[in-house]
Amino acid sequence: MLAQDDFFLAPGIEWFHLGPVIALVSGALVLLVVGAxxxxxxxxxxxxxxxxxxxxxxxxAVFNWNDITDDGVSTLVGGALAFDTFAQMITITVxxxxxxxxxxxxxxxxxxxxxGPEVYALFLIAATGAVVMGSANDLIxxxxxxxxxxxxLYVLAASDRERPTSQExxxxxxxxxxxxxxxxxxxxxxIYGGTQSTNIGEIIGSFQTSVLLDGKDTLVLAGIALLIVGxxxxxxxxxxxxxxxxxxxxxxxxxxxxxxxVGKAGAxxxxxxxxxxxxxxxxxxxxxxxxxxxxxSLVIGSVLAVVQTDVKRMLAYSSxxxxxxxxxxxxxxxxxxxxxxPGDGMPSVLTYLLLYSVLTxxxxxxxxxxxxxxxxxxxxxxxxxxxQRRPTIALALTVFLLAQAGVPLTSGFIAKWxxxxxxxxxxxxxxxxxxxxxxxxxxxxxxxxxVSTWLETGAESTEREAVPFSTGVAVFSAAAFTLLIGxxxxxxxxxxxxxxxxxx
Amino acid sequence: xxxxxRDYLTVVWFGLxxxxxxxxxxxxxxxxxxxxxxxxxxxxYESGVDPxxxxxxxxxxxxxxxxxLFVIFDVEAVFIFPWATAVERYGWxxxxxxxxxxxxxxxxxxxxxxxxxxxxx
Numbered sequence: 001m002l003a004q005d006d007f008f009l010a011p012g013i014e015w016f017h018l019g020p021v022i023a024l025v026s027g028a029l030v031l032l033v034v035g036a037x038x039x040x041x042x043x044x045x046x047x048x049x050x051x052x053x054x055x056x057x058x059x060x061a062v063f064n065w066n067d068i069t070d071d072g073v074s075t076l077v078g079g080a081l082a083f084d085t086f087a088q089m090i091t092i093t094v095x096x097x098x099x100x101x102x103x104x105x106x107x108x109x110x111x112x113x114x115x116g117p118e119v120y121a122l123f124l125i126a127a128t129g130a131v132v133m134g135s136a137n138d139l140i141x142x143x144x145x146x147x148x149x150x151x152x153l154y155v156l157a158a159s160d161r162e163r164p165t166s167q168e169x170x171x172x173x174x175x176x177x178x179x180x181x182x183x184x185x186x187x188x189x190x191i192y193g194g195t196q197s198t199n200i201g202e203i204i205g206s207f208q209t210s211v212l213l214d215g216k217d218t219l220v221l222a223g224i225a226l227l228i229v230g231x232x233x234x235x236x237x238x239x240x241x242x243x244x245x246x247x248x249x250x251x252x253x254x255x256x257x258x259x260x261x262v263g264k265a266g267a268x269x270x271x272x273x274x275x276x277x278x279x280x281x282x283x284x285x286x287x288x289x290x291x292x293x294x295x296x297s298l299v300i301g302s303v304l305a306v307v308q309t310d311v312k313r314m315l316a317y318s319s320x321x322x323x324x325x326x327x328x329x330x331x332x333x334x335x336x337x338x339x340x341x342p343g344d345g346m347p348s349v350l351t352y353l354l355l356y357s358v359l360t361x362x363x364x365x366x367x368x369x370x371x372x373x374x375x376x377x378x379x380x381x382x383x384x385x386x387x388q389r390r391p392t393i394a395l396a397l398t399v400f401l402l403a404q405a406g407v408p409l410t411s412g413f414i415a416k417w418x419x420x421x422x423x424x425x426x427x428x429x430x431x432x433x434x435x436x437x438x439x440x441x442x443x444x445x446x447x448x449x450x451v452s453t454w455l456e457t458g459a460e461s462t463e464r465e466a467v468p469f470s471t472g473v474a475v476f477s478a479a480a481f482t483l484l485i486g487x488x489x490x491x492x493x494x495x496x497x498x499x500x501x502x503x504x
Numbered sequence: 505x506x507x508x509x510r511d512y513l514t515v516v517w518f519g520l521x522x523x524x525x526x527x528x529x530x531x532x533x534x535x536x537x538x539x540x541x542x543x544x545x546x547x548x549y550e551s552g553v554d555p556x557x558x559x560x561x562x563x564x565x566x567x568x569x570x571x572x573l574f575v576i577f578d579v580e581a582v583f584i585f586p587w588a589t590a591v592e593r594y595g596w597x598x599x600x601x602x603x604x605x606x607x608x609x610x611x612x613x614x615x616x617x618x619x620x621x622x623x624x625x
Contacts, residue, residue, distance in 0.1 A: 008590065010597035033611050036618035218509070 011078030017067070018076060019060035020091045021131055027053030028124035035117030043115075047106035047470065050120040051099045054127065058095030061088040073502040075137050079199055082137035082273075082502035089350050089499055090134030090269040097261035097357040098127045100474045104365040105254040107468035111372065112160075119159055123258060126152035130266030137502060139188045139198040139278070142270055146184065146234070149266050150177050153259055157251040163376070169250025176233065176243045184230025190223030200278040201502075204338075207281040220279075224286050227274055228293075234267035237327060238296035241320045245308075248316035253371055253378075256312065257364035260319045261357035268326055268353055272333065272346060277501055280338025287334035294331055294431060297324030298438035305445045311367055312378040314445055318404060319360065321442050325419050326352050328435050332422035344425055347496035348418035354492070355403075355411040355485060362478030363400040365471055366393055373465040383449060385458030390465050394453045396479040401446040403482045406439050411485035414493070569621050576609050 015022070031049060035041065065088045073084040081087070102123060109115045129149030136142035154177060158170020192198050194217065195206040232240040248256045275286050301321030308314040326349055333345025367378055369390075374382045387394040403412030416439060423432040467475075485492060548555045587594070587602055594601075616622060 008593050008598075010595070029608070029611055032615050036615045 011080075014076050014083075016060075017064055017083055018081075019064065020057040020088075020095070021128055021135075023053055023057040023060060024095075024124050024128040024131065027057075028121045028128070031117040031121040031124065035121070040115070041117075043110065044106050044470065046115065046117050046120045047102045050102035050123060053124055054095040054098040054102065057127075057131075058092050058099070061091035061095065064088050064091075068500065069498075073500050075201070075502060076135075079201060080138050080141050081132075081135045082200070083135070084502040085499045086269075086272070086346070086350070086501045087131075087135030089354070089496065090265060091131045093265045093350075093354040093357050094127050094130045094134070094262050096354070097258070097265065097361055098123055100358065100361040100365070100478060101254055101258045101261070103470040103474040104257060104361065104368060106470045108252070108254050108368055108372070108471075111468075114160075119156065122152045122156050122159070126156065126258070127262055130262050130269070133266040133273070134269035136270075136273060137200050139191065139200065139203075139274070142273060143181075143185055143188060145266070146270060147181060149263065150181060150234070153177075153255075153263060156255045156258065157247055159255060160252045163250075163252075165250040166252060169247045172243055172250075173247045180230045180233030180240070182230075183226050183233070187223045187226030187228075187230060190219045190226060194219035194223060200273065203278050204280070220282065221285060224275075224279060224282055225289070228286060228289050231267060231271045231274065232293055235264060235271060235323050235326070236297075236320050237293040237323050238300045238320060241297070241301070241323075244320055245313050245316040248319070249310060249312045249378075253312065253364050253368035256316075257361045257368075260315070260360040260364065264319070264323065264326075265353045265357055268330070268349060271330060272349060275330070276333045276337040276346060283334045283337045287331060290327055290331045290334060291428075291431060294324050294327035295434050297321060297327060298435055299324075302438040302442040302445070305442060306448075308445075310379050311370075311383060311449060312364075314449065315360070315363060315367070318442060318445060321438060322352075322356055322360075322404070324438065325416060325435060326356075328423050328428075328431055329419035331428060331431060332419065332426045335426040335428070342501075344418070344422035344497075346501070347493070347499055348415075348422040350499060351418050351492060351496045352415040355415040355482075358478050358481050359400055359403050359412060362396065362475055362482065363404065365475045365478070366397040366400065369393060369465050369467060369471060369475075373463060380449065380452045381458075383452040384456040385462065386452075386465070387454045388457065389462065390467065393465065393467060393475065396475050397453060398450055399479045399482055401450055403486070405443040405446040409483070409486040411482045411489070414485055414489040418493070566624070569616070573613065573616055573621075576612050580606060580609055 027050065031046065035046065064083070065085055068083065068085050068088065073082070075081060076083050102120060105119060105123070109119060126149050129145045129147070129152065132145030133142055133149065134145075136145055154170055154174040157173045158167050160166035188198060191203065195203045197203055197206060229240065233243075236244040248259065251259065275290070276283075279286065297320050301317050301319075301324055305314050305317030305321060308317060329345050329349035329352060331345070333343065333349065335345065336343045370382050370386060371378045386397070399410065403410035406412045406416040416435075420432045420435055423429075423435070548559055583605065584602070587598065591598060
């Protein structure tokens, strides 16, 4: 008989606090296994189960939020997951986007006769990955979340098996994404080499307690560079953006909406966790890199978006420019990372992610409605005369586009205002001015789509777009949210302002 | 050079030695050996059997399903062996965790089975 020892101490598992992750995983498993064991479910049930799962997970995150405000931040499962309001905010963002995408996907798939549980299960698995990325307190776990998200997204991008462009998108995303993951993993390895830990808390601790030998610092700096490359790919920041237009255009529209919302939210959450929370002692090393990424993304994303003729491709470039805006917030957060007064950078990024997720899903939902009417055509011509055929849908699209342009009284203004204000507060005037100029350039692109929709007339033969119930609900609620936040942003900004992070 | 990086100097020497040694052996062999190629010598070696067809051949796509499903058991084995060596120390916690893990993996098999992927068409 072996003597009892400390060889293994079972970590405590806080089941209730893990609720969002467990809800998402079980939703995916139920869809896959029960969906496979039973004959085809009646219309729309797959989508409603997915939406319900996302809603439950989001609701549990709200419960967690209340627990955290009462009891303070802590960690779960032996320090593997951080239990802070930052994680809950990302969870809520991811769940809201998943819910909307599930509603949009419903008739997209049913009309094509491809309804089945697989796509929905993959949505939920990807959402799980994004939630784990947002709450990881360990770089290895963060990588696991990243892979869970990415692997599901690769399959989703190729999920339209009859369209070669979808296959192409899947392969491109897979090859480049796998490359980026390798960079990221190597970065983790180097950080581990320099700090003797992958746990974020211990990484911070190693900088606080030990005097750095220069050799070790070389490793950490090289690790930071590789991590930024890996994360840059995932958030689609210039110069790591090459895959974005092709993949966004080739993937099914509902999947594009998912990638632009959940994928971005997860990747930026990971970026904040890694750079701002885990490596505040190197903030002066990584902040210039983020500055360059932000400026390049803003300028190149906005300028290239203007010259596109395909709306999906335009929105892809506009998502690059939005990534630039979010990076402005990350840069601002970098000025006083790790200090007791964390500044406005982090809250502005979190607000931007939530608002942009809703916006982008709404925009792509309208694109999917128009595309379906034209046999998959998403060029600007397909949008001509939309206002005559479907005034309400055109109005919703206009709301989304104005919000993306950052017009006041829409949520996009609040988001852009937040990041630029955070940058100004940290006296990064140059980046704030570049961001505002980029916003003006990008506004031209949104106006172009609006002109096509409202002022130009389409071919006489074009039929009216069919607006199925669930997509209509998704578009309407996204537009309502956009306007609501634009008029009454206080509560969301207060919530984002109060976000706490676990760092010890 | 810092102390930390100096530890890796051994690796560098080992790498250089390996490259040198392998290069030396192959180089000497290439310089010394006679070279008389014939048609018989140049055909692909398939364990003494005459090769059939081209080196590029197509294989059944349905084998890939089995390769994928093999991963389920493969991953299970990779994690169960180290777990089994210390199962009594992990106690109930370990048992339940492993059961959850196995059930999660087997779900994939159930899915493949119900979708008819195990039938040999």
